[in-house]
Amino acid sequence: xxxxxxxxxxxxxxxxxxxxxxxxxxxxxxxxxxxxxxxxxxxxxxxxxxxxxxxxxxxxxxxxxxxxxxxxxxxxxxxxxxxxxxxxxxxxxxxxxxxxxxxxxxxxxxxxxxxxxxxxxxxxxxxxxxxxxxxxxxxxxxxxxxxxxxxxxxxxxxxxxxxxxxxxxxxxxxxxxxxxxxxxxxxxxxxxxxxxxxxxxxxxxxxxxxxxxxxxxxxxxxxxxxxxxxxxxxxxxxxxxxxxxxxxxxxxxxxxxxxxxxxxxxxxxxxxxxxxxxxxxxxxxxxxxxxxxxxxxxxxxxxxxxxxxxxxxxxxxxxxxxxxxxxxxxxxxxxxxxxxxxxxxxxxxxxxxxxxxxxxxxxxxxxxxxxxxxxxxxxxxxxxxxxxxxxxxxxxxxxxxxxxxxxxxxxxxxxxxxxxxxxxxxxxxxxxxxxxxxxxxxxxxxxxxxxxxxxxxxxxxxxxxxxxxxxxxxxxxxxxxxxxxxxxxxxxxxxxxxxxxxxxxxxxxxxxxxxxxxxxxxxxxxxxxxxxxxxxxxxxxxxxxxxxxxxxxxxxxxxxxxxxxxxxxxxxxxxxxxxxxxxxxxxxxxxxxxxxxxxxxxxxxxxxxxxxxxxxxxxxxxxxxxxxxxxxxxxxxxxxxx
Amino acid sequence: xxxxxxxxxxxxxxxxxxxxxxxxxxxxxxxxxxxxxxxxxxxxxxxxxxxxxxxxxxxxxxxxxxxxxxxxxxxxxxxxxxxxxxxxxxxxxxxxxxxxxxxxxxxxxxxxxxxxxxxxxxxxxxxxxxxxx
Numbered sequence: 126x127x128x129x130x131x132x133x134x135x136x137x138x139x140x141x142x143x144x145x146x147x148x149x150x151x152x153x154x155x156x157x158x159x160x161x162x163x164x165x166x167x168x169x170x171x172x173x174x175x176x177x178x179x180x181x182x183x184x185x186x187x188x189x190x191x192x193x194x195x196x197x198x199x200x201x202x203x204x205x206x207x208x209x210x211x212x213x214x215x216x217x218x219x220x221x222x223x224x225x226x227x228x229x230x231x232x233x234x235x236x237x238x239x240x241x242x243x244x245x246x247x248x249x250x251x252x253x254x255x256x257x258x259x260x261x262x263x264x265x266x267x268x269x270x271x272x273x274x275x276x277x278x279x280x281x282x283x284x285x286x287x288x289x290x291x292x293x294x295x296x297x298x299x300x301x302x303x304x305x306x307x308x309x310x311x312x313x314x315x316x317x318x319x320x321x322x323x324x325x326x327x328x329x330x331x332x333x334x335x336x337x338x339x340x341x342x343x344x345x346x347x348x349x350x351x352x353x354x355x356x357x358x359x360x361x362x363x364x365x366x367x368x369x370x371x372x373x374x375x376x377x378x379x380x381x382x383x384x385x386x387x388x389x390x391x392x393x394x395x396x397x398x399x400x401x402x403x404x405x406x407x408x409x410x411x412x413x414x415x416x417x418x419x420x421x422x423x424x425x426x427x428x429x430x431x432x433x434x435x436x437x438x439x440x441x442x443x444x445x446x447x448x449x450x451x452x453x454x455x456x457x458x459x460x461x462x463x464x465x466x467x468x469x470x471x472x473x474x475x476x477x478x479x480x481x482x483x484x485x486x487x488x489x490x491x492x493x494x495x496x497x498x499x500x501x502x503x504x505x506x507x508x509x510x511x512x513x514x515x516x517x518x519x520x521x522x523x524x525x526x527x528x529x530x531x532x533x534x535x536x537x538x539x540x541x542x543x544x545x546x547x548x549x550x551x552x553x554x555x556x557x558x559x560x561x562x563x564x565x566x567x568x569x570x571x572x573x574x575x576x577x578x579x580x581x582x583x584x585x586x587x588x589x590x591x592x593x594x595x596x597x598x599x600x601x602x603x604x605x606x607x608x609x610x611x612x613x614x615x616x617x618x619x620x621x622x623x624x625x626x627x628x629x630x631x632x633x634x635x636x637x638x639x640x641x642x643x644x645x646x647x648x649x650x651x652x653x654x655x656x657x658x659x660x661x662x663x664x665x666x667x668x669x670x671x672x673x674x675x676x677x678x679x680x681x682x683x684x685x686x687x688x689x690x691x692x693x694x695x696x697x698x699x700x701x702x703x704x705x706x707x708x709x710x711x712x713x714x715x716x717x718x719x720x721x722x723x724x725x726x727x728x729x730x731x732x733x734x735x736x737x738x739x740x741x742x743x744x745x746x747x748x749x750x751x752x753x754x755x756x757x758x759x760x761x762x763x764x765x766x767x
Numbered sequence: 768x769x770x771x772x773x774x775x776x777x778x779x780x781x782x783x784x785x786x787x788x789x790x791x792x793x794x795x796x797x798x799x800x801x802x803x804x805x806x807x808x809x810x811x812x813x814x815x816x817x818x819x820x821x822x823x824x825x826x827x828x829x830x831x832x833x834x835x836x837x838x839x840x841x842x843x844x845x846x847x848x849x850x851x852x853x854x855x856x857x858x859x860x861x862x863x864x865x866x867x868x869x870x871x872x873x874x875x876x877x878x879x880x881x882x883x884x885x886x887x888x889x890x891x892x893x894x895x896x897x898x899x900x
Binding site: 327328329420421423424427428431432434435438446447448449450452453454455456457459460463464699700 | 792795796798799802803806807810826862863865866869872873876877880883884885887888890891892895896897898899
């Protein structure tokens with residue numbers, strides 16, 4: 126892989142040599158397992174999430190093949206239940222959120238002018254937990270023990286008397302395990318964005334992508350405990366005979382739905398908000414102007430993050446609650462379209478006022494706008510209780526959320542992949558291949574999911590294993606299946622494009638797109654220390670700003686070169702005033718060991734090997750103690766825990 | 768020579784600014800968490816009164832009080848926005864003023880949104896009997 130580097134005139138060769146020495150990680154197997162570099166961890170998140178995406182996509186193809194014809198027998202009902210559950214669970218938990226965490230990990234420190242995340246070892250730990258939790262869940266499928274109750278796992282069907290075997294134990298434990306990764310990642314993003322911004326990057330100069338990631342991280346911190354509580358109670362019900370969701374023992378089945386959707390609805394926005402952040406990051410480079418209405422977009426991000434917590438009951442409009450109480454949730458669900466709409470109009474205005482450069486990332490952004498708006502329209506329809514009660518649990522819902530999630534998350538992610546590929550790999554992608562990938566993906570998506578609106582309106586329930594031909598669903602289902610193969614072909618071309626870029630792409634310059642944010646002012650791919658000089662930010666578009674560029678050259682100062690160790694700069698939360706330099710941790714095996722011990726713990730719990738679980742818990746405790754043990758440098762101030 | 772505001776004034780100003788930014792969000796959250804369970808739980812228990820207060824009145828109060836708090840928050844945000852706009856147009860280059868102005872803009876729009884939600888949700892109190900299934 127080639128590297129394009131530029132030496133900042135404001136920093137001497139000695140400084141660069143010292144920086145390279147302090148931040149270097151040797152190319153060895155040991156270094157591979159111990160790295161804490163946010164860029165490597167970000168790349169791993171992206172690759173691993175893409176791997177789980179492929180598995181979930183293959184599951185979708187099996188489902189669509191089964192549903193292509195009426196009364197088909199490609200898979201058994203039991204296999205179908207496991208496949209559709211793993212498809213949904215993996216797409217939501219193992220692909221969408223981790224993929225965005227991958228972008229965040231790679232980009233947030235670069236965009237805010239920092240040298241790493243606030244807690245690099247916690248970052249590495251989060252990745253290993255994500256990998257192990259994903260493998261933990263997928264490994265159950267070949268054994269016929271995968272979750273089989275839908276990604277929302279409604280009670281009472283998730284109870285052991287209705288669903289014996291390990292299926293839902295894998296679900297509960299797998300998501301609890303994965304939750305550790307998501308929570309640690311979210312906390313890391315919050316602290317990084319609040320404390321490690323380059324001097325001068327006050328709140329009104331923070332890139333919109335970073336705003337989106339931070340809002341998402343706050344949402345994760347507040348939403349995930351509800352899911353964790355739900356899964357803990359589920360596991361206790363199934364394994365130890367409690368009755369949280371069992372009405373015969375005084376429990377309540379609706380409690381599952383309330384807790385699940387208190388997490389689940391914000392989760393939709395956890396996925397979509399960060400993806401919208403990608404759109405706001407991509408647009409300036411291909412419109413040659415800053416995104417219109419920066420403050421309003423920030424407002425939209427914050428408003429969506431808050432309102433998304435007050436709409437969960439719109440998933441429960443068919444559960445028989447009093448109509449007056451529906452109105453509170455119906456109102457919030459309707460009004461959330463306003464901040465979403467503000468962002469859409471701001472992007473349209475940006476494109477209208479800018480000079481469009483129609484490259485592949487912009488094509489995906491346009492595809493996103495078309496698809497997401499359609500998904501948003503049906504979403505507004507669902508906010509109307511009477512309509513929701515007519516189509517709930519039909520294929521209309523399936524069509525809606527695929528429009529929202531593929532339109533609102535996958536297309537922006539694909540735009541982001543093409544946009545940042547030169548920065549991540551140091552190689553340019555093939556434009557022609559990218560265009561083919563876009564058109565196939567776009568056409569495939571709409572051919573697959575638009576007919577589902579119709580089959581839903583014709584009464585086809587979701588989650589059905591097969592159907593008879595009388596209702597007239599077969600033609601539309603065949604169209605959907607053909608579309609799904611088209612979509613798969615488009616996504617395969619994306620993969621081919623990435624491999625092609627890695628092997629044969631021409632070397633990328635530092636800033637191939639004339640982007641506006643700080644990541645474009647450093648090498649492609651960036652050096653381990655990211656910036657030879659931590660910049661001083663003077664505007665919302667630092668890469669277009671001469672004074673910011675000058676701050677890293679003739680204006681470089683020793684306090685922003687920081688070449689005396691593995692160090693970065695702490696700044697104040699609101700105004701990003703310089704506070705002090707802080708030491709960053711070296712590579713370590715502890716994150717891997719801790720994640721491995723947790724894997725053993727959760728596997729032992731699953732298999733009811735409780736003595737092994739106790740031993741694993743002791744290893745977890747010992748590793749945490751070793752991790753937190755004070756370093757042998759009491760005279761030196763260490764600003765960042767790790 | 769001008770003297771800056773004292774610590775108490777600064778604290779009061781800061782708290783007012785945050786009330787202007789987040790008041791509507793907090794009021795709406797309180798509205799949701801009071802009005803909805805009040806209706807659900809009282810109806811589920813088969814009653815139409817909460818401690819001798821008719822349920823419709825209790826829910827109505829759970830709409831009106833947060834609504835008033837949000838209107839107050841909107842007024843504060845508007846005031847901050849006007850004052851900071853004046854300071855900016857006078858040519859003062861102060862990052863704190865810039866930041867306050869941005870937060871005020873966020874406050875104005877957010878409060879309008881949250882007021883809309885409270886009003887839209889609250890209209891149903893006038894239309895539906897509290898326990899209609």
